[in-house]
Amino acid sequence: MRSVLVVLLLLCAGLSGCLGEDLLFTEDCSEFEATLREDDGVLRVLTYDIASLSESFLSEFTNETGIEVELIRADDAGSILEQVLLYGGAPQVDVALGLDGSYLPFAVNRCLIHLHGVDLTGLDGAVLEEGASLTDHGVPFDHGYICLNVDGAAVDAMPTSLWNLTEEEWTGKVAIPSPLSSSPGRAFFLATLQGLGDDAWTWWEAMLLNEPIITTGWSEAYEIHYSGGYGVWEEGHIGDAAATVSYCHSPGVEAYYSDNSTQSTAIALPGGVYHQIEYGAVLAGAANTTAAEAFLAHLVSPDANAQMPYENLMYSVLEGADLPETNGYRHHSLVPDDAVAALGGMDVETLDIMLATFSALLEA
């Protein structure tokens, strides 16, 4: 028995003994050399459940280029980033698709993203301008704005400032996806940090004291807790929140699927609006960067990208594109003027500290 244990311990120690070597990462990317993934003739794309990657889109791409595509589905944008960071410099996929401006910088900062050569001509000027710090690394493929959505039937008056939400009238009635685990939640968090400036933390302290419903993800906040959305019709709805953080065009999507009717309204409160741009990025160490770039170019091609509002419920990044008018989709959607984007000049280390501070505030 003892001999079995000794062998076991030695084996396990052998497995774990060399850990720690990869814990350091270099900050100068010219010194960083990723391990190339072995080319098996298949382009591996890490993404969340992006609806626009339909069978027809993929087969059309394969027919045109002869490149086979395999989709690896992560849970959400946060999971994509975490997998990319876990792989480190030895990626098991070629493309990461779906990292937004608040997640992509973490991968860029660790030299895990390959500078792409995709031609971005024909894409929306505002998107390219607001995402300028990231477009060398990522190809923007869709975008949207994060806003507060309010159930018009559940409130007497619409809030005019984020500070209204800290008042007694709103106690326990605001659902916010956690910035620690949700990308719309993180976008809203960044909006407040940049939009409210020095007052941001005072607002969060006051807000957290007002018993908001902090959820793990967008679905829990919008579908289960928000009383103004489609969740009312779904199993398991609770409906205790009159307002939630979602997209400025969520009421438009509601109307699109409900014969132009919705009781949900998006409002652009100062410090509560974020322009979310989603990117596709080629990973450093990708087996075939040419194939990866061809894939991303296909994704932003006019025919494929124009379908974003229908298939991915997001804006297309094509110049001059807008939401369709069908069933009040465009009519009920809000396009805010003063949205902040990306990290707004903040570096990733600072954001990491901010998130840890938020976590500590939540625990207090």
Place this chain on the structure above:
Amino acid sequence: MRSPRAVVAQVLPLVGLAVLILGPMAVAMDRLWAVTGTSPLAAALDLSPSGLEALRTATGLASLAAVATVACGVPVAFALAAMDDPWRRRLRALIALPFVCPSIVAAVGFLALMDLTGDVGQTVRGWTAWPEAGPGSVVLLTAMVWFNLSLAVRVVEPTVSRADPRYLEQLRLLPEGQTMVGRLRAWWLPLLGPGLTAAAGLTFTFAFTSFALVRWLAPDALTIEVLLAEQGSGAGIPGYRVDLSRLVLGAAMAQATVLLLAVSLVNTMQRRHRFAMDAASSHRVRAGLSAGLWGQPMVRWTLAWGAACFAVVPLALVALSSFRVRTATGWRFSLDGWRRALEGDAGGITLMEAFWSTLQTASLTVAIAVPAGWYLATQVQHAEREGRVRLARGLDLLAMVPLVVSGAMVGLGTLLGLLRLAPGWLASPWLLPVAHATLVLPIVVRVLLPAMRRLKPEFEACAATLGIGPLRRFVLVRWPMLRPAAVVAAGLALAFSLGEFGASWILVRSTDASTLAVLVDAWLARPGFDPTTRPAAMAVAMVLGMVTMVLMLLLERWREDRVHGGL
């Protein structure tokens, strides 16, 4: 004295199994330790407030579930014991149905139940069973009882239906048998106590590690398993959310400790739960039971039928909800949900792809778990026969290790371990079956070992003296006698793999495959603006439920006789 080659041949597979079971955990722990600079023990002792909340909530809910399951299971078991066949057998089979039902299907079933009961369901949905678990926790608790009810029934009903009532009659003549409390202390507690405690311990373990049910029925409840599954993927990254890595490390340690205590309790109680008396005739037992409360047909039929309906209703509602699509003004019946599930919508995995992938995973799980469990059980039995008690206990303990790590932890361990050692294997079709086989190994060993212990060594010895070689001895003697137990073990491994959610949920994110259980979750998690999204989830859940039930039914028919394993 055995030759060194024989010793090596015996030890090597054991070491392989040990590395398979413990290796991923060791590597994951080591990585988290390296990233956080905190030892697992220190991390567990210094859990953050949210970690402590998760521990409190998981322990509180699981304890309530254990007590409620026993409280509901005992009267149902008595009612069943007082009934005649064939209804007793049929109702018992119905009540056992939820235990093999995939947890995600159960979650979907209870969501449908809440929805279809209108305002009543909505009100119940708002109730809270545990202070920090939030709304929906009463429904969650009900679902946990639904799941585990058959555990309590299976322990109590056979014991009661074989216990000779004359013992009780004699006890009534003695001073301590005069009162109900006295009879409880002198008769029922010694008779049922250890078995019920074991059932409560198992219920506690399953409830403590429940993920799908908590995720969908009480979305605000933070338990250890939810914390590990939903936030664990961000752990183990150097310099990124180190607080999270520390939380995951501490939570995993705390979970292992609690489960170790629960599993030890179950093991101890199972050893004590031996029915030593001669079984009485069923006629006599029923005559005895009919003298009391259970003699009232209304009582026993209401209880037994109530439990059977309770077992079936959520599953039936899944089917109904898969055809029910919302409109701007109400509802309509349609096949649109099924169509979307079959087409996989845009970019998703189709129902049939997940179906075949699930069957493949489940078959491979059986192909790994049953031989591995067989080998391990054989080694334990050999060690016992040779009188090497400590070796037998050690091997038994090794087989039990996966019970103290949850699905999420095995998933995380495998993910972190493979990322470090062999990242290419993450895309392997063997990844999920190996993880599932690891998790189901304790159950396979628990079913095979008692059957092996009952096998008389004289048969094989006799065959050996006739000059029959080891292989033919296996084919002619050992396999025919152990086949029923092997079929039960294979069935349980199959059912487990079909419905396994925690580890699959974490691991399929590294592959292009999916399983039906994960596909249900993917449909549920998708924004439901399109009204056919939720019915599509229901359709996939229904297929998963049906596949599990049909396979279990086929196995039940194929099995030659009943085998009572340790579980």
